[in-house]
Amino acid sequence: MDENSKPRPQEYDRxxxxxxxxPNEDFKGHQLVLQHMIHDPYCTNKSPCWKDDRCSKRYPKHYSVHTRCGEDSYPVYRRRSPEMGGHHxxxxxxxxxxxxxxxxxxxxxxxxxxxxxxxxxEICSSVHSIKYVIKYTMKGSDQLFFGVNREDEVAQYLTGRYIGPSEAVSTILGFPIHNREPAxxxxxxxxxxxxQVFYQENETIQHNNNMIKTTLTEFFDLCVRDxxxxxxxxxxxxxFYVWNDKRWQRRKAGMRVQLxxxxxEAxxxxxxxxxxxxxxxxxxxxxxxxxxxGPVSCDKLKTVHGVILPSxxxxxxxxxxLHDDAHWQHTMVEAERTRFPRAMRDLFVLLLVNCEINNPIDLWERFKDSMSEDFHHLEQRTLYDHTLLINGKHYNQALSYLQEKLDTFGKNLQQFNLPAPQNLHVHHVVNNREFLFEQQYNTDEQREFVEEKEPLLNPKQRNVYEFICDCLNRDIGKLIFIDAPGGTGKNFHNNLILAKMRSSGDIALSVASSGIAARLMPGGRTAFKVQNSSYYQR
Known part of the structure; x- marks a missing residue:
């Protein structure tokens, strides 16, 4: 889109x-917004949007006097409170x-x-959002891989073909399925x-010179004759030219070129x-x-000041x-537009190992946000905090990933004058939602809970509680089984132990054999879910 055509933050409200x-100026709009566009203010743990004791859609939103572009490409729309002149x-x-x-x-x-x-x-306020929009709209519906014992490849393809709802509707209604503009x-x-040369079984290159023609060889030939x-x-x-019959030919329609x-031109x-x-x-x-x-040959490409150079x-x-890193920056800019952060990190490692980068730290500083974007987005989703900005923690996670990849080549970040990650094993957990979730507990709230509930322990509960706390403080590993009749306070006792650990900033996993039992504990999950977590496997 042309720069002058792109909407600015001050135009988003249009x-x-x-x-x-x-309601006095637009009564119909007032009624429709209240009827259709209100997120349920009564959402509770029974609502579909309720996950991890909060609204997964991040409602209620913060008030804002003006619409502005967010730090992570998502706009913050104008939402005035009643005191600011907003309506209700x-x-x-x-x-x-x-x-x-x-x-x-x-x-x-x-x-x-x-x-x-x-x-x-919604408004896509940055080009960085586009690749994610395309990814999720074009990936299609969920698919299932299965095996079919048939030797007929055509029948196997037809048996295994899967059409999603949107494609099915478009096909039934006769809408065009595919279009490409511009070409x-x-x-x-x-x-x-x-x-690459392709030929039939009884055909040779001598019989058909067209086989060795490519868009590049014909570009050289075109520069000779045009x-x-x-x-x-x-x-x-x-x-200005069309590729037809293995040959570049001038266009016969389009806009005329001045002079x-x-x-x-098309x-x-x-x-x-x-x-x-x-x-x-x-x-x-x-x-x-x-x-x-306009080079006429490969030798002309290698000719500088009338001298044909060896390579x-x-x-x-x-x-x-190659006097600076401009060509490597161009490579990263091209990748930034179309590749996801992990692919960009892999490309950066490839450049470090195989290419002569004069100043790797400048390249890192320029593209570190793009290479750390997935870590930032993951933490936002996990903590349900849309206002969280990209910070040194996410850069450290990206550096740790780079270090892991460089290890396979026998190299390290210091060899390229890049900062070393503070924690070399952090890549084990950067993609683990469970680990990030366990880090979000408020230690002050946990400490208040402990101070409030500890006096309520009965003597037997206190004996077990103090024994477990002593084992934790002395770092003694034990398998402790607590057996008691229903209604005697086992859940109360377990929740107090969890809060005691979390009040010190430690990680405590509350695991149960069933989902119903897991819901009785803060942060509870099933044993199957923990077992399938890559972090805990390590």
Whole structure:
């Protein structure tokens, strides 16, 4: 999207609202918002949104006088309190309670009036959000892998094909299933005489020269016979030429190019195949194709100041492309747009090990937010704290992941002047929701609970309680079995022991054999769930 066309935070309110309209100015909108766009203010542990003793949708929201762009690409919409001039109301058929803007689900008022139903609308305020939106909308429905003992591959495919609800509806109604605009033309890149060749069983290259033609070899040929092509980079060719019959041909329709009225231009996009930096000369050849206009051969790509250099890497160095880390930054920027944080970290390790990076710390500082984004997002979801900002803890987790990968190459972060992670085993738990959940207990609240409940212990309970606490303080491992009739305070006793440990900042796992028993303990879970946690397996 053009920069001037993108909505700014001050314009978000035109498209998305998160407030109850003034009933005197828009009575219909006021009623529709209260009817369809209010998150249940009575949500309890019986509500579908209730998880881990809180609302998983993070309601009620904080009040805000103005709409602003959040720190993690999610907008904070305007939600004025009654004292700030916001409006309130109540839902019919429910106990009378004033509902304020902190319970309003973001929506578009015009669409709400048209469809008269719950319709959540959000703003994607950053390009970083787009790759996640595409991932979840394009991944399809849940799928099941299974085996079919048939030798007929066609029948096996038809038997195993799975169509999701959205695709099924579109097919039944005759809607188009696929569309691509603009067209993306994939451009081949290969070293001289190393292109892939496909031929029939009784066919040879001598019989058909078209087999060895690629978009790259024909780009060189085009620059020989067409003066206009000599003014273009390889990626610009699809805008003015079409690939037809193994040959680049001028477009016959489109917009006329100024000063070249016989040339037509379209909005097609050229994309050169991705090449790993580990591919050495092929990587540098791709780099040159993005910086040299109109080469007529591979030798011309390697020619600098009239001298043909031995390798593409030497040509890049002579042209000044390797004097700094600009090309590595370009590589990371390209990955940042399309790759998820883990893939970016893997790429960064590959660059450190196989490429000559002059200043790795600068590259880390520039892209550390993108490489730590998944750790940050995971903690936000686990703690249900949307306001949590990315911080040194998440950077440390990313560094620990990098160190683990570098270990397989016999290297470490210090060799590249990068900071060492404070805790080298932290990668064992960064993806473990249980570990993060156990860290969120408020030690002051746990301590108050202990001080309040300890005096209520009877003598026998106190004997067991003090014995267990003594074992914990002396770090003595024991298997203790408590047997008592129902109603004698076993749960009270166990919950007090859990609070005692958590008040000191320690981790205490409350595990039961069934889900019903687990719900009687704070943070309780079943033994099966703990067993399948990668952290506790370690």
């Amino acid at each position: 498209f998305v609202q998160a407030e109850i309209p003034n 109301g109540h839902k019919e058929g429910r106990p009378r309670q004033n509902i304020t803007n902190e319970w309003v689900v973001p929506h578009n008022l015009q669409l709400l009036k048209i469809f008269n139903c719950h319709l959540n609308v 993306v033309i994939r451009l081949q890149v290969h070293l001289p005489e190393q292109q 003066p206009f092509a000599k003014t273009l980079y390889d990626v610009d060719i699809p805008r 070249h009225l016989h040339i037509f 909005n097609d996009i050229g994309r050169v195949y991705t090449v790993s930096p580990n591919s050495d000369d092929l990587y540098y050849m791709r780099l040159l194709l993005h910086h040299v206009k 593409f890497k030497d040509a890049c160095r002579e042209k000044g492309l």
